[in-house]
Amino acid sequence: MPELPEVETTLRGVLPHLQGHRIREVSVFQPQLRWPVPAEIDDLAGQRIVRGYRRGKYLLFETAAGTLLIHLGMSGSLRILAPSVPRRKHDHVSFRLEGGKELRFHDPRRFGTIQWMQGDPAAHPLLAHLGPEPLGPDFDGAYLHRLSRGRASAVKAFIMDSRNVVGVGNIYACEALFLAGIRPSRAAGKISRARYEALAGAIREVLAASIEMGGTTLRDFLNESGEPGYFKQTLRAYDREGEPCRSCGGDILRVVQNQRSTFFCPHCQR
DNA sequence: AAAACTACCTGAGTGC
DNA sequence: TGCACTCAGGTAGTTT
Numbered sequence: 001m002p003e004l005p006e007v008e009t010t011l012r013g014v015l016p017h018l019q020g021h022r023i024r025e026v027s028v029f030q031p032q033l034r035w036p037v038p039a040e041i042d043d044l045a046g047q048r049i050v051r052g053y054r055r056g057k058y059l060l061f062e063t064a065a066g067t068l069l070i071h072l073g074m075s076g077s078l079r080i081l082a083p084s085v086p087r088r089k090h091d092h093v094s095f096r097l098e099g100g101k102e103l104r105f106h107d108p109r110r111f112g113t114i115q116w117m118q119g120d121p122a123a124h125p126l127l128a129h130l131g132p133e134p135l136g137p138d139f140d141g142a143y144l145h146r147l148s149r150g151r152a153s154a155v156k157a158f159i160m161d162s163r164n165v166v167g168v169g170n171i172y173a174c175e176a177l178f179l180a181g182i183r184p185s186r187a188a189g190k191i192s193r194a195r196y197e198a199l200a201g202a203i204r205e206v207l208a209a210s211i212e213m214g215g216t217t218l219r220d221f222l223n224e225s226g227e228p229g230y231f232k233q234t235l236r237a238y239d240r241e242g243e244p245c246r247s248c249g250g251d252i253l254r255v256v257q258n259q260r261s262t263f264f265c266p267h268c269q270r
Numbered sequence: 271a272a273a274a275c276t277a278c279c280t281g282a283g284t285g286c
Numbered sequence: 287t288g289c290a291c292t293c294a295g296g297t298a299g300t301t302t
Contacts, residue, residue: 072296074295090280110279111279126298153273162297258275259275
């Protein structure tokens with residue numbers, strides 16, 4: 001499941017094949033993604049990718065005629081392939097590149113998004129209300145502390161809300177709260193500045209560490225989906241219900257918050 | 271205004 | 287073996 005580190009890994013994997021290169025042809029096999037792939041995506045054909053970057057979990061590829069926006073949703077992936085590689089089930093969109101290779105979008109659950117837009121990408125409805133990048137300069141403990149005053153919602157939901165900060169999905173929310181020693185159910189508005197400093201640091205730490213690990217898979221990127229296999233063995237809380245806390249040895253608990261599983265150590269997280 | 275809930279989707283896993 | 291069922295998760299949009 002692509003969280004921010006997987007999206008970043010994907011960007012690093014595909015960008016060398018895209019930046020400065022022309023898209024020759026766009027083929028849409030299944031337009032019914034989260035929203036329909038617009039017919040105007042054809043305008044991308046013939047355009048040169050000027051630059052590509054990530055905003056939250058959105059990937060953006062700019063051309064002179066418009067910007068390609070891609071979100072991988074829950075199960076999406078991008079791969080660079082030779083056109084001779086047969087199309088797999090759930091390969092929904094293909095971008096033929098100058099030089100002969102193809103960029104293919106694969107997404108079994110079709111929660112992903114492919115859009116084509118004009119104008120300033122930051123003003124696009126999907127991007128306009130996003131909070132700061134967790135690895136950027138505008139995100140720190142002071143920011144979280146200030147923003148959370150008066151909020152009654154659980155801190156876990158607070159940091160998973162992309163209006164507050166982008167890129168913190170369920171897994172990394174659990175991991176960061178464990179690292180910071182904060183109980184996920186605690187009211188966001190009642191957490192001290194000092195503890196938010198720890199939380200902001202933990203968020204950056206888990207995301208950066210995971211990007212580093214994703215980076216080690218870059219070599220294999222063209223062959224594999226880009227999902228880092230090492231990832232699971234480093235988890236401290238997520239998906240570890242009943243297993244011993246790596247810090248105190250007690251049982252990791254699982255509860256449900258806002259229809260999502262939350263994993264935490266009741267001894268280490270208060 | 272803020273918080274909680276719903277819908278979208280398929281594959282993996284479970285139990286009978 | 288096969289069927290029915292549940293669960294997972296990102297996030298925009300809707301409801302409370």
